[in-house]
Amino acid sequence: GGADKIIGVALLTRAHVFYRDLEAGLRSEAAKQNYELIITSAEFDLGKQIAQIEDFVARKVDAIIVCPVDSRGIGPGIRKANDESIPVFTADIAATEGMVVSHIASDNVAGGRLAGEYLVKALNGRGKIAIINHPAVTSVLDRVRGFKEALASYPQLKIVADVNGGGVRDKALQAATDVLQAHRDLDAIFGINDDSALGALDAVQQFRRSGLIIIGYDATPPAADAIRRETALKADVVQYPTIIGTVTIKTIADYFSGRKVPATVPVEVGIVDKAALEQMAAKETQ
């Protein structure tokens, strides 16, 4: 069609809501700018992601957006684009090799830290914590790192379980159930994304356990809803994937129009609880 520019997008995955939102942001802004997007997803497979970038290069796209499977490993793909002088932008996860025009992301370590700090406050610095983890992805490793950093100076906050929930709700539910079996006196759970947190919530509800706090990550609508309904899920780290998406396209538009773009474009992260969500809703209805 009559698109001004064609942009190749290599997502990390499309199996998670976060990336659906990021994609939605990309699409809505691209429509405004009259860009055509070619969206692919690697589903955590680095080799596949590089192949996708190579396909973009073969297709001679005008720019490439990558959400790298791995920050270093994506280097060869980026270099390939560099060789053909196709500008590369990264979103959400940075690349440490190859030349990237601009990186647009929220900081996963900072997000993890927010979750940790929230728990420190909520538990008054003492208690038993479990992590429903998915330690196969860099962004998750960063979240957990930030989370642990925040707890580091509170020796009475103990991480008593760290299980793999695969980042999907059904497996997270199974893992959380086992954790609850082993630890009757658990005080809090950190889910590394909302599927993990909601899986943990399913487990807590199944056991009718009360007094336990869950913290999620991403504030997807089902999670926000659970927070509003005063379930065990009390708070969520929010990134704004849609904003990451729109900002990424805006940055590209700036680049094409010859403006100078910064090497990193930070997108805010925050943490929301019931009060914050209600405030936001109130603002929206105004």
Add this chain to the structure above:
Amino acid sequence: MPVERGKLTALLAEYGIGAAFILELIFFSLLSPHFATLDNLLNVTLQTSITAIIAVGMTFVILTAGIDLSVGSLVALAGVLTTVVLKADVPAPVAYTLGVGTGLLFGVLSGAAAGIFITKFRITPFIVTLALMTIWRGTAFVITEGRPVWELPEGFADLARGRILFVPIPTLIMLVVFAVAHFVLTRTKFGRYVYAVGGNSEAARLAGIRTDRVLIQVYILSGLLSALSGILLASRVNSGQPNAGLMYELDVIAAVVVGGTSLFGGRGTVIGTLIGSLLIGVLRNGLNLLNVESYVQQVVVGIVILLAVMMDRLRKR
């Protein structure tokens, strides 16, 4: 006397994996105080029920020397379809009937499609069901745009969360499915035909068995039970997750094969499958209770499966 011994060894050979399972139970009981509680054991059966129900259908399929890789995607899409329909603006009883009906019907249709491709076009089951696996997974994502289906009517979650006496409903369903399947396999004409087709399909045909029909029925059964599991899972997580059931196919096939069913068809039992499923389920549960690190867990799971099957083989000598 020799007949006696023959019977005994045959029994051991058939349930050899049971010994491994009992060892496993003892082992975890000793190591974790949380393991051998009624609550936790019910919990394990609840967790296992989802894959175990699928494994029943898979046992039938593998007995015919086939394979069904589409089960995991079926779980996802059946869950998605059911939950999408559930949200329709109709009275609750209608919505439930329609929703569950749609999910199950989809399972039946998918199984029928698989069976027809396999029998009428003579495409090997591996390819047919691999294709269906990617097709249904893709479809689940297309329908939901990658987002879970949620805000379901009150009460849907009770299906999987409810208990009768103190036994979780999915556990009960699993037990019923196994009992019926065991009966069907050992006592009915259909069961006999399943073994015959798997043992020697050409000979079965020449003995007057409509082998194509048996195969189609077997894949329909597998589709139906996968869809049932998908609905139960959706109820457990109270949402339709397009990414549910990832990699279930391998877990389920492992349970069936650990349970002694031959991938070359004609040999196996659903009792073996039940033990195989529980063996793997208990292993995961026990390791989580012991807080074994997730990477290390993988290593341990692999080793234990090898050891268990090895025990089984040594007994059979």
Add this chain to the structure above:
Amino acid sequence: MPVERGKLTALLAEYGIGAAFILELIFFSLLSPHFATLDNLLNVTLQTSITAIIAVGMTFVILTAGIDLSVGSLVALAGVLTTVVLKADVPAPVAYTLGVGTGLLFGVLSGAAAGIFITKFRITPFIVTLALMTIWRGTAFVITEGRPVWELPEGFADLARGRILFVPIPTLIMLVVFAVAHFVLTRTKFGRYVYAVGGNSEAARLAGIRTDRVLIQVYILSGLLSALSGILLASRVNSGQPNAGLMYELDVIAAVVVGGTSLFGGRGTVIGTLIGSLLIGVLRNGLNLLNVESYVQQVVVGIVILLAVMMDRLRKR
């Protein structure tokens, strides 16, 4: 006359999938101007090379009626081991030799272990290699603590990025591997024995073939080629990724089976496997070039695989 016709149909039957492949090439050439460029076609062979090399070993394994599910994890762990050793503080030539040597040796040992469990303990290949799959994957994560191995010596990346004339090195390696494998399968004693063991292992044993040895060798070959692929992949991504090669087993088996090799052993060719691998590789590439949405891609890939194999079967009638 009948013999003539027999030969022709046999030829078509053997390479029937080739017709599907050619149709696919024509289709994408017509639809995308970017497809039929030398650059893109080389690009496709480069992308396909990783799984295609594994598929060669898998063809041998499947010809013996076995299966190797450990290939994807082997890719990861071989890559991790090689890169870990590469970072050792020794002169570059030593580091390269040791690194690549360690990776390949690991592949050989893993294959040998699989072969021994399968032949000496009579555990079915599915279980043995499934166990190895989770064990090696877990090990890769334990070694790296889940983080990629990076900061590798300059030049390692050139292995996979270099070109000879204008052909990427992995493409060349793939072609050599296929040529050698084709020769071995069709012209040597080992090849003959592979078919014999897969076709009727008891008959082969009674004819004086050391079937256990053949099986062990076949799994070693599969391990070695998977490790080779793992090293090439590590070079391509210039790092050792513990989560590399996820789900490769299914992709690779699909390529082999689409290429006409029977999962029941005894029938198949590596040429078929090459075509099967390329068919799937081109499909992914073409769909990317055409900007087909990734969920829809999954659906399309499933349908095309079904259609391709169906074409193959219809020809064989």
Add this chain to the structure above:
Amino acid sequence: MTKQRWSRWRQKRLNEMNSLLVMQGIVKEYPGVRALDGVDFDLQAGEVHCLVGENGAGKSTLMKILGGAVQKDAGSVSIDGQEAMISTPIDAQRLGIGIIYQDFRLVDELNVAENILLGQEPAGFGFLTVLDRKAEHKRAEEVLSQLGEVLDTHIPTGHLSAAQRQIVEIAKALSRNVRILVMDEPSASLSEHELNNLFIIIKRLKSEGVGIVYISHRLDEVFAIGDRVTVLRDGSRVHASPVGGVDRRTLIRLMVGRELEQEYPKIELRPGAEILRIENLSAGMLKNITFSVTRGEIFGIAGLVGAGRSELAHVLFGSKRKDSGKVVFDGKDFSPRSPREAIEAGLGLLTEDRNRYGLILPMNVRENISLSNLHELVRGFVIDRGTERTAAGRFTDQLKIKTPSLEVPVETLSGGNRQKVILARWLFTKSKVLIFDEPTAGIDVGAKREIYLLMNELVGRGIGVVMISSDLPELLGMCDRIAVMCLGRVTGILRRGEATQEAILSLATQFSGTEIHAG
């Protein structure tokens, strides 16, 4: 020890030392069965030693031990007076032992040449030895031509008929330079022509000093080529002597343990109404077949290997399509599209090659017997196992199927007993016409007679029996009429009385160039 006894003992030792092969006190036990109970057996160079006995007597098991296919529990084997350790087939081959197994051991995916030469590839560079395929085909053709057979060596053996597979099996053993050659029922699916060639070869090998063990249920063959004969019964040796030392009657008595009068207990009935009529049927190689079968008649079909007899049976049974022509069955036009339809209409086919097309090997005896008749046994959906067991038990008794119980997998039964299981399956169905394709292949004389008696009973009930057989005496002995086929055509139909060996053979070779080719 008396002097006399000592000298007898010495003579025995001397014999043993001269013997090519001595097996002593061989014991083999399977769950529920003592297959061999201390069997002695010996073989001289240049002799044909026949081994006979009922089905399940242990003949194949004894030879499998010799071939390293199974392990003995006790006893010793020596070759040239030297104790021989045979724990794998490779050991047996090194010792110059070649075995033609009763159940074919061919790799169906490999072609004829590859099968014949399997395991004999040149040493060369170990595993990566490059094979000279041209030379292999040449060598395979040579071996086949010794057998007087012309067979396209490029065809995968999976595409061959039972008889052709048997020939490949024989060629496979002949192609090795063996000193001891065991033939376990090589003639079971061969017809006269092939058998003659086989005998010529056996004579040649004898003159070259090869010792031959020949197992067969066709006793004529024993007397035609045997030098010595050993009889096994229930895992024990009950007799051993030169062939000249026994007559046929005695041999049969030794085998079955009782007197057996009348090998072919034919009863002649008055021909009934027509039940099956075939008019101008053509299908594949079959051309213009016309004949009819009446109720109460045993209708034989004779022919050489590859004449198309089995193919005809499959066309009638609906497992192969017909091109043209008409079949009338029980007064109605009949063209079944599947075996199922044929069976429902009342036509049964006992296929040749029991292991590939008959039995479900992992299933047990009971289940194999009832397989085609389950609809009779179900109450609702459920199989009435009581009735099933009773019926299966009745047939195993009637046919004297030797099995530890009804619940063991058929794959553990001896060859002949497996054949009886399939026979039982068809007897169990309520068919109006039964086609038996080589029904007595591998069945012992005693049991054969039981089967003939059963056929009598069947025709007595008004059933039409079609018997395809390569055993001419059996056809002559039991059939009311015999159709002879040659290259897909019926070349003549002979009545009982006018049928003779010569007449049949001349009709069976009516067309010149009766060579075999598949496809």
